[in-house]
Amino acid sequence: MLNGAPKGGINYPSSDRVCAGTHLFIDMWDAENTGNAEAIEAAVAQAVHDCRATMLESSYRKYSEDGGVTGFAILAESHICVNTWHEERMVAIDVFFCGSLDPYASITALRDVFRPSRIDIIEHKRLLGTRITHPNIVEALQPKVFSEIEVEHVLEPDLKEVER
Numbered sequence: 001m002l003n004g005a006p007k008g009g010i011n012y013p014s015s016d017r018v019c020a021g022t023h024l025f026i027d028m029w030d031a032e033n034t035g036n037a038e039a040i041e042a043a044v045a046q047a048v049h050d051c052r053a054t055m056l057e058s059s060y061r062k063y064s065e066d067g068g069v070t071g072f073a074i075l076a077e078s079h080i081c082v083n084t085w086h087e088e089r090m091v092a093i094d095v096f097f098c099g100s101l102d103p104y105a106s107i108t109a110l111r112d113v114f115r116p117s118r119i120d121i122i123e124h125k126r127l128l129g130t131r132i133t134h135p136n137i138v139e140a141l142q143p144k145v146f147s148e149i150e151v152e153h154v155l156e157p158d159l160k161e162v163e164r
Contacts, residue, residue: 020127021098028091028116034084037062037069043113044073047106053077077101
């Protein structure tokens with residue numbers, strides 16, 4: 001058994017337990033600059049700075065003259081990944097930080113470069129209920145206060161109980 005669920009079973013842990021990190025799934029519509037790899041790279045660098053994260057390396061690729069961009073920033077604390085659909089003016093972003101860094105602090109820089117008409121955010125606590133013993137990680141997971149950032153639409157995941 002792992003955290004109360006049989007091996008291979010589905011477990012829905014309570015949200016008040018320790019987790020390894022916070023993962024944001026950010027979707028943007030009617031976005032600008034979806035084909036501008038340089039602007040996206042600069043915005044991600046600013047987002048990393050705003051979150052007080054540590055950039056290790058990054059890579060950005062524009063797929064064609066009129067195509068979208070995929071960019072990936074590898075951080076000491078995890079990653080930020082951006083995928084754009086230039087022809088559709090859509091953006092999908094993953095921001096994942098282990099420990100106590102605030103992934104919401106990345107939103108301003110990303111919103112500023114894309115200037116979307118709509119933003120949806122889903123937050124997922126990774127490895128919720130994990131028993132973490134490494135002293136550096138335990139210290140990093142102490143309670144924190146998230147920054148307040150205006151976002152037009154914040155979606156909560158619709159989790160339903162599974163009949164057992």
